[in-house]
Amino acid sequence: MLFKDTALVYGRCLRQSLRSGVALFFGVLTPLLYLFFFGPLLTGLPLGGQGSSWQVLVPGLLLQLALFGALFAGFSIILEKAQGVVERMRVTPVSRLALLLGRVLRDTTVLLFQAVLLVLAALAMGLRAPLGGILVGFGFVALLAVALASLSYALGLTVATPQEFAPLVNGVAMPSMLLSGLMLPMSLAPAWLEALSHVVPLRYLVDAVRDAYAGSYTSPHMLRGVLVAVGFAVLAVTVGTRVFRRAGA
Amino acid sequence: MAAVISAAGLARTFRTKRGPVHAVRGIDLTVHEGEILGFLGPNGAGKTTTLRMLTTLLAPTGGTATVAGCHLVTDPVGVRRACGYVAQSGGVDGQITVREELVTQGRLYRLTKAEAVERARELAQDLGLDGLLDRRTAALSGGQRRRLDIAMALTHRPRVLFLDEPTTGLDPGSRADLWDLVRRLRDEHGTTVFLTTHYLDEADALADRLVVVDHGVVVAEGTPSALKREHAGSADASLQDAFLAITGRRPAPADAAPVAI
Numbered sequence: 001m002l003f004k005d006t007a008l009v010y011g012r013c014l015r016q017s018l019r020s021g022v023a024l025f026f027g028v029l030t031p032l033l034y035l036f037f038f039g040p041l042l043t044g045l046p047l048g049g050q051g052s053s054w055q056v057l058v059p060g061l062l063l064q065l066a067l068f069g070a071l072f073a074g075f076s077i078i079l080e081k082a083q084g085v086v087e088r089m090r091v092t093p094v095s096r097l098a099l100l101l102g103r104v105l106r107d108t109t110v111l112l113f114q115a116v117l118l119v120l121a122a123l124a125m126g127l128r129a130p131l132g133g134i135l136v137g138f139g140f141v142a143l144l145a146v147a148l149a150s151l152s153y154a155l156g157l158t159v160a161t162p163q164e165f166a167p168l169v170n171g172v173a174m175p176s177m178l179l180s181g182l183m184l185p186m187s188l189a190p191a192w193l194e195a196l197s198h199v200v201p202l203r204y205l206v207d208a209v210r211d212a213y214a215g216s217y218t219s220p221h222m223l224r225g226v227l228v229a230v231g232f233a234v235l236a237v238t239v240g241t242r243v244f245r246r247a248g249a
Numbered sequence: 250m251a252a253v254i255s256a257a258g259l260a261r262t263f264r265t266k267r268g269p270v271h272a273v274r275g276i277d278l279t280v281h282e283g284e285i286l287g288f289l290g291p292n293g294a295g296k297t298t299t300l301r302m303l304t305t306l307l308a309p310t311g312g313t314a315t316v317a318g319c320h321l322v323t324d325p326v327g328v329r330r331a332c333g334y335v336a337q338s339g340g341v342d343g344q345i346t347v348r349e350e351l352v353t354q355g356r357l358y359r360l361t362k363a364e365a366v367e368r369a370r371e372l373a374q375d376l377g378l379d380g381l382l383d384r385r386t387a388a389l390s391g392g393q394r395r396r397l398d399i400a401m402a403l404t405h406r407p408r409v410l411f412l413d414e415p416t417t418g419l420d421p422g423s424r425a426d427l428w429d430l431v432r433r434l435r436d437e438h439g440t441t442v443f444l445t446t447h448y449l450d451e452a453d454a455l456a457d458r459l460v461v462v463d464h465g466v467v468v469a470e471g472t473p474s475a476l477k478r479e480h481a482g483s484a485d486a487s488l489q490d491a492f493l494a495i496t497g498r499r500p501a502p503a504d505a506a507p508v509a510i
Contacts, residue, residue: 005357008353008356008357012353015345015349016342016344016345019344020344080342082338083338083339083340083341083342083343084336084337084338084339084340084341085340085341085342087306087334087336087340088334088336088339088340088341088401089340089357090305090306091304091305091306091329091332091333091334092329092354092357092358093326093329093330093357093358093359094357
């Protein structure tokens with residue numbers, strides 16, 4: 001039942017996304033701009049990582065894409081709530097969890113599609129990385145998207161207006177981006193900033209994807225990255241499910 | 250007649266930053282199978298909150314109720330199978346076609362793809378949406394839109410249909426059509442209809458029995474003519490007079506809290 005219901009909600013949401021055409025590409029615009037106009041600045045700099053500067057930058061841009069794309073996913077449910085679509089579905093016997101998962105998986109699909117576009121563009125710009133590492137990178141994008149989209153829908157369902165939603169999400173997104181070393185590795189940071197970055201879960205994912213792009217799949221970074229990403233996703237889906245189950249949300 | 254809805258002391262208190270708000274204080278009511286019940290009350294009286302509890306959208310904070318024999322709290326899925334609900338705002342996406350919305354709704358009610366397609370065709374025919382199946386719902390007129398909302402709620406042939414202010418914003422012709430539709434549902438399918446409205450002519454013309462709520466409790470109930478006799482002095486009085494006598498001139502209870510949720 002859960003599987004069929006999820007597939008049904010997923011299908012409806014994905015058709016909505018496909019219908020809006022341009023929106024499919026919108027999220028990838030910002031990371032592409034960084035790739036084209038920021039990436040070339042790094043090629044000669046000593047970033048302290050393994051491999052080329054592209055192997056440092058592209059993992060960050062991938063996770064930036066997932067961070068912003070998934071965190072703002074819940075915006076759509078504020079509109080659907082106002083149209084009465086959410087309540088109309090909640091009075092049917094459809095699984096509450098499916099109402100969340102169908103949406104989250106739609107966003108994950110769209111973000112993976114954008115991630116592939118980003119990597120293709122990066123290859124054209126000069127990125128060289130092992131195929132296995134690129135695939136592992138997509139895996140982390142998917143896990144982060146599931147986690148953050150779940151939390152975002154939970155927030156979207158809870159707040160009354162879009163005006164409350166955007167500042168809250170920005171308040172999470174910007175510090176996460178700056179403190180996780182998305183743009184430049186934290187190995188360049190002074191000790192206090194480096195220490196502070198360890199409280200941001202995203203930091204561990206960034207380190208893991210950079211290792212994957214350098215071809216090292218069994219490093220301590222990778223282990224910590226996988227544990228944090230999976231743990232965070234499980235926690236976030238649990239929170240999302242509770243909010244979707246609770247009547248009156 | 251058998252009771253299809255019965256509520257005892259049904260209550261809902263919202264916690265807000267400014268203290269608890271008692272939107273519904275304790276509703277006792279019985280609705281019989283095949284009845285058209287008009288649920289009336291001033292703005293903020295607790296009508297929509299009651300409706301949302303009876304359709305499982307909102308958990309009660311007190312009292313109990315059963316719909317079609319299923320308990321609200323212990324068997325919400327049973328309640329959902331037995332009832333259809335049309336909210337004030339409707340509930341369709343403007344960018345999606347009428348056909349897709351109807352078919353998806355059928356599948357949410359666990360019909361197979363083929364059954365859902367067939368049911369969408371049937372409903373469109375039955376509710377005069379025939380030629381509109383491939384139109385986006387945003388391109389429908391107000392009356393067509395409301396008929397679509399109702400078609401969505403009828404997908405699974407519910408025993409009870411809840412309509413929250415179904416004719417608000419409709420032109421007189423569309424209102425008359427909707428009244429006919431509600432009567433036809435009851436006459437042909439035996440559907441129990443529970444509707445809220447602010448139009449007293451509508452309540453008078455359509456409902457077999459009225460329940461009036463104010464400050465979150467039932468303050469009067471009976472047939473339209475009984476309420477007029479009892480509260481406005483004669484069966485020839487207007488329902489407006491009876492309604493004002495019931496709700497307008499009574500002093501509010503001492504602990505009345507604003508119920509604007």
